[in-house]
Every structure is written in structure tokens, then in C-alpha cells.
Amino acid sequence: MAKQIRLNAFDVNAAMHNSHGLWKHPESERYRYKDLKYWVEMAQLLERGLFDALFLADVYGFYDIYRGSRDAALRDAIQAPINDPSLIIPTMAYATKHLSFAVTVPTTYEQPYAHARRMTTLDHLTNGRIGWNVVTSFLPSAARNFGLDKMISHDERYDIADEYLEVVYKLWEGSWEDEAVIRDAVRGIYTDPSKVHEIHHEGKHYRVPGPHLSEPSPQRTPVLYQAGASPRGRAFAAKHAECVFIDGHSYESMKFYVDDIRAQAVAYGRHPDDIKVFMALSTIVGTTAKEAEEKLRELTSLSSEEGPQAIYGGYTGIDLSKGDPNQILTFQATDHGQTVLARYTKMSPKEMTYGEVIESVKKIGGRAVVLTGSAEQVADQMQTWMEKTGIDGFNLGHLVTPGSLKEVIDLVVPILQERGVYKREYEQGTMREKLFGAGQSRLSERHPGASYRYK
């Protein structure tokens, strides 16, 4: 069977995501993000399109590097105002049967003990349809609001995340035995105390004696996503991630990231295909190529000048307003995210000036690859990205909400199905089983987290 294309919707529980300016589009329903009915409709739409998951990004701060102010981000709804992504999941799960949910939570600001219980709760309530996108975050305004003077340095955040994962593996995998809850009314035993264990974690950053507060959920450890493709980020992904999310910009750079992460995973005793890779994508689909081009023109007329620069500042730490437009932008290892800056500097096929970077980020879709064309043309290009890079699918953003997703579901998905590269029905089971096969609800034996299982 040909390799199947996996699709997640890439979203955030906020007034706007990465489609700067497009909240102004007359057909955008984005302003309804505070309404549970909106999310139920979204989840049911995605399930109609047989999407694998709704992937929810998140940030804990304002984008306030550009011009040293949060004003541009607020004016253009750049991931602000923003609500908690995890709280909308149970209702969407109740309204669907198969759709999975991947939720972003930073290791830098949440304590592992509380986070482990929240994820177990979600895994119970969704019946095993939950994933966690492990990030270390990147905004100084978040650091300040969590009581720090400045961000913890980039690589140290990943070191802390490594220990964080060790703590949650111990809680999820090692604390409760499968047979701990017996509900034996005759003997008067709900939980057998001899099968619930402390974890005795004493590390550099965390002290957690345990036990875990929750009983084992269908997957125990949620499906582990990761986003962040700096050298330290890739090493972290190779060890922990089951799914990786990466922005793409050229076939070559995407293939480099995919191959590098998989090669490093092998060094941890894992198989290359233990890691599924998803690339950020946006699409503009027309019934004809001409219609798609007209849509692109319309969307471009709504694009904003400052919003994309505000996003860029937050992600990279570089304030584009401070550079001479003709000056070449060079890579600096800032404590923000390093992947985005690398893309416009050391991973770029040619040197770029500040002016060229501004023009590039202002394009509709921002940093994501944008495919414009008829449904056939978009389907062709999706297949080409799969073939040339080794990715497993796409995190599909939406420019006009929910219209851009409907275009893909109604026009592109049937073509992909016809070509045998997109499922016609869901696999049964948990999120991990749908990704890795029947009987695979729990972490693979090859995954480092499996070594913390109670023996």
C-alpha cells in the first residue's frame, strides 16, 4: 500500500493563529473561539475529513520583542487574546469518536506532578485519544510572569525538559500497576495498596516522591509530540518524540531535519519509523487554478504589516524594525527558538537582508509552506513533499476559518483517497494505535520511557 498522508489541523485556542490579518476576512469565524459550539463544529468537521488529530499550539506570553512593545501583537490578534487549550478537549472528544487531540504544554512552567495528572485525566476522558506536544517555550514575557527575571537559557530548558520527562515517565509508567484498581466489594478493596508505588524521584530540578494520583489511563503516557528543531531540540526529539512537528521551507532542509532526527533516534535503540514527522502547511484551493490565484490575491490584500514581524520577534528574539533593510541577517544563538532564525540565515539557500526577511514573513501563511492551486494541483504538491522529504503528513493551518479546512476536506481529500494515499475510514483504537498499529496503545518497548515500567 502506498504511504498514507496523515493530516492534523494546526490550531490554537486564540483569536488568531499564524494567519496574520485574516481575522478581518468576512468569512472568518475565528472570533467564535470562546464558544464551545465552535470547537464542537470544528472537531466534527475534522472527523468528517478523517483527520488524525486537532493539534493545539499554545503560548504563555505576549509577542513583545518587535519595537519593544506588545501593541502590534494585540492590534493584529497575534496569538492574543489566548485561552487554555486543554479545557476545550473533553467536549470535543464527547462530540466525536475517532479524532485525536495533541495539546501543547511547556515543560518550563508547569510542574510535572500536576501536569501528569492533567494528561492522565484527558487520556481517560478521551478514551486514549490524547497527545502532548512537549515544548520548552520561547517568550521572555512568559518567563517574567512565572517569576523569573529572564528566560532560562535555550539549552538548559531542554536539560530541564529531559528530567521532566523522566519524572512523568515514572508517574505514568511506573507508579500504578495495571491490576491496582480491583473494586472488590466483597473484600472491601477498591485499590490494592500493594500495587501503588512511590517513584522516589530526586533530581537536579525536581523532587517528586509520588505516587501518581491517577489510576492508569488507556495509553498511560500520552502520544509524545515535540516541536523545536535546533540541534538540542532534535537530540531531545530523537530520544522522546513519537511525532515531531517542523516548519518546512525547502525539500532539502525538511529532508535534512527528518533524516537527522531519525538517525539520532536509532542511536537510542529506536527504529527510524518510530518517529512520525508532520510539516506545517497552509493551502488555498480553488475549483480551478485561476480561482485559487484570485483567492490568494484577496487574502494578500488583508495581510498585515506589523503582525508577522511581531510573531518573528517572539520566535527569534530579533526585532526586525531595528535592522537596516539592506543589512544581511546573521544567525545568533538566542534564548528564543533557534529553528526559525536558522531558517532565514544558516539554513537559507542564500543570504537574506532584513528587508527580504520582512517581505518573506509578511506573505500569507507566514512561515508555513503555502500550496495554491486546483484540488489536483494541491494534492500533487502534497504528495511531492511526502516523497521528497520522508515526512508522514501535515499540520494544516487555516487561513480563513473554517473555510480553508472545508476546501481541503471537500475538494482535496477525495482526490487523495482516489489515489490510494488517504484513508477511507479510521483505524480503531487509541491515538497511538491509530498511528502505530493495533495493540500499540502503550509506549513501544524501544522507547526510553518504557524502561520506567514497574517490574
Ligand SMILES: Cc1cc2nc3c(=O)[nH]c(=O)nc-3n(C[C@H](O)[C@H](O)[C@H](O)COP(=O)(O)O)c2cc1C
Ligand atoms: C514548528 C514549531 C512549533 C512550535 N510550537 C510551539 C508552541 O506552540 N508553543 C511553544 O511554547 N513553543 C513552540 N515551539 C518552540 C518550542 O517552544 C521550543 O521548545 C523552544 O522555543 C526552542 O525551540 P528550538 O529547538 O526550535 O530552538 C515551536 C517550535 C517549532 C519549530
